[in-house]
Amino acid sequence: MGGNSDMKLIDENGIRIDGRKVDELRPIKIEAGVLKSADGSAYVEIGKNKVLAAVYGPRECHPRHMQNPAKAIVQCKYNMISFSVSDRKRPGPDRRSVEISKLISEAMEYVVFTENYPRTSIDVYIEVLQANAGTRCAGLTAAAVALADAGIPMRDMVPAVAVGKVNDQVVLDLNKEEDNYGQADLPIAMIPRTGEILLMQMDGHLTQAEFDKGMEMGVKACMEIYELQKDALRRRYAIANAESDEESKDEPQQINEEA
Amino acid sequence: MARSIVSEIKRDHIHKLIADGHRVDGRAWDELRQIQIQTNVVETAEGSSRVKIGNTEVIVGVKMTVGEPFADTPDRGVLSTNAELIPMASPSFESGPPDENSIELARVVDRGIRESHMIDLEKLCIEPGKKVWINFVDIYVLDFDGNLFDACSLGAVAAIKSAIVPAKANGLGEDYPMPITCVPVSITAVQIENSILVDPSLDEEKVAAARLTVTTDNNGDLRAMQKGLSGALTLDQVRTMIETSRRLGAEVRKIIG
C-alpha cells in the first residue's frame, strides 16, 4: 500500500478511474478446459489480469517422503511470467510467489476430498500471463475451475476477490493504480454456500467498520464470481439431454472374453 | 516418469504405420499441423504472441530495457532468449531452473533470430558503447504435444515482429516499431526407421531416432541448424530436410504475414 491519499482515485460522484462504482467488479471472463496436456485447466480474465491454471493428478507423489499415507497433498504453484508486469521479472519463484503458493495450496486442501487419494499429489499450476492487481484472487478462482475440470472430488467451487480502501472509501476489486496508491488491500477466498473463509490477507489500515463493510462487499462479489465459475464449467460440458440407456455396467472381462 | 516410457506396442504401431507410409494422425510426411498465431496478447510486454502448432502451445513476450552493450559489440542492441518448460505444459516437465532441454531450445531459437539478423541490432544502439536497447525474449511452453523448436521459434518471431520500442517511456523520443530485416522460419523433422516426418507430434518424437531443425531466411538460405537425439542422419536425409524446410518455411512465412 502506498498510502498516498493525495492521489485522487475516486471522483465526487463516487466513480473510480476505470469508470467503476465502488462496489463494482471489473469485467470477468472464465473458460474451462483450455489446455490439452493437463488433466484440468482454466483461463480467467479479471479486468486486465490474465491467468491460466492447470491441474495434474492425483498422481504419484514425488519426492516420496512428502507422501501422506492417509490423504493426497495439494500443491499449488503460483508464478508470474517474466513479461506479465511492467518491469521484466526474472523467471522462477521469489519470496512473494512462494508465500502465495502456500496460501492457495492450504485453501484448496480444505475443499478437495484429499482422503480419497492417499499417498498422491494433486498439482495445481497457476501462471499469471498479465498482471494488474488481484492476481492471487484471479489465480485461485482459476485453480478452483481447473480442479473441477480435472474431475477432482471437492466440496464446492471457491471464488476469490480483493476489497480495499482508496481515498478513505471501501472499494471492491482493486485495479493496479488503486492497489499501488490505496490505503488497504484485503484479498479473500470463500465457499459461498457456507460462508467459510479459506484465504484472507490484509495490509494497510482498516477500521472495524471498514472491515465489516469490505467483507460485505467481498462476500457479495464472491457470489457473482461463483456463478461465473459454474457457468464456465457448464459451457465446457454442455450436454444435450441425452438419455442414458446407452451405457453398460457390464464387467469388461465378460466383453473381453468373447473376443 | 511412467508416462515417459513408451509402450512397445505403441512404438511398433508407429513404426508399422510409417513403413506403410502413414502417420498416427493421418498427415502426409511433409504436412504441418494447423498453425494459429495471435499477437499482442500481453499488454505489459513490448511485443507478445500466443502460438499453437496442433496441440502444442507457447506464449512469448519481448521486454525491452535500456542498458549497456557488450564490449565487443558497442554499437549494437542486445538479444537474450530464454525458454521455460513450465510444469503446466506437460506431466513430464518439472519446476526448477532451466535444464539442458530448455537451454538447447532457447539457444536454437536465439540462433535463428540472431544469425538471420532478423532484429536490426545496429538500429537499437542509442549511444555507442554506453546505451543500447536490451531485448529479452521469454518463451513459456503452455501445452506440450511435440515440436517445441518450431513452436517456440514461430512464437518468438511473431512476438518480435509485433514489438514496439518503448522509446517514449524511456525519454528517447517517439515509440517506433521493432526494426526488422527478415523473417526466419524454422522447420523441424525427425527420422524414424529411415522415414522423414516433418513437425513431429509428441508420440512421434518419443520414438524418433534423430531430429534436425533447419532455419531459413526470406531468400531460402540457411541461417541455423541443429541436429538432435542419439540417432544418425544420412546426407540425403539432411538434403531432403533442408529442401522441405525451405519449401514449408515460405508457406509459414506467409502465415506470419
Next chain:
Amino acid sequence: MNKESMTRELVLPGDVLDAGTMKPGEGTYVHDGKIFAAMLGIKSVKSNFVNVIPLGGRYIPIPGDMIIGKVIDIGPSNWLVDIYSPYPAPLHVNEVPWRVEFGDTARYLGIGDTLLAKVLSVDETKRVQVTMKEQGLRKLQGGQIVEIAHSKVPRVIGKNGSMIQMIKTYTNCRIFIGQNGRIWMDGSMSDMVHAMQAIKMIDEGAQTLKLTERVKEFLESVYPKEKSEVL
C-alpha cells in the same frame, strides 16, 4: 430398456442433489442433512441412491477389475506396472503364469511391455497388487493401445456390450477393454484406424445425444454395405 435415470443432468461440485428422501451414493457428500455433488459429473438416481457419474478423473483400482498395464520397472522378484492410475502396481513373480527364478524377471516381461491383468488387492492406503494368474490374462503383443478416461469405459462397451460389439463387427478388430481406460486392439492397419476413430468419438462425445447412432453412421460411412447386413 432400463430408463431408471432419464435425463443426463450435469452437476458441479457443491450442487445440491437432494434434501431429504434419497440416500447418498458415489461421488456425493452429506452436509447439514443435504446431499451434495462432490465432483463434476452426471447425476444418476438408482434404487433411491443419488450418485454422480464422473466425466473424467483418474482411475482408482478396485479388486477384480480387468486392466491393461504397462511395465515400467523390474525388480528381482516383481515387476512394477503402470495401470493408468495414480498408483503403480507391483506384479509379483508368484502372480504370473510362468515359473520365474529369482532375478530372472526381465526374461519374461520387459520395460514397455503391455499386459492384460487383474487387480488382485487394494489396501487402505491404496497399495495395489495385480495378477496375471487367471485364464485369458497375458502379455499383449502387436496391435495398438488407445487411452481414454476410465469413466467412459461403460459407454464404449454400451448397453449389454452393444457398442463394442458393433465396433468389432464392422472393423473386424479384436478388442480388449481395460476398466482403467486402456483399450487394446488388433486388426489390419486401416481397420484399427477406424476402430480407434470410433472409440475417440465415444470418448469425446460420451455425454452427447444419440451416440450409438452417430458411431453407427460413422462406421457405415467407412464400411459401406456388405457389413451392415451382419448386424
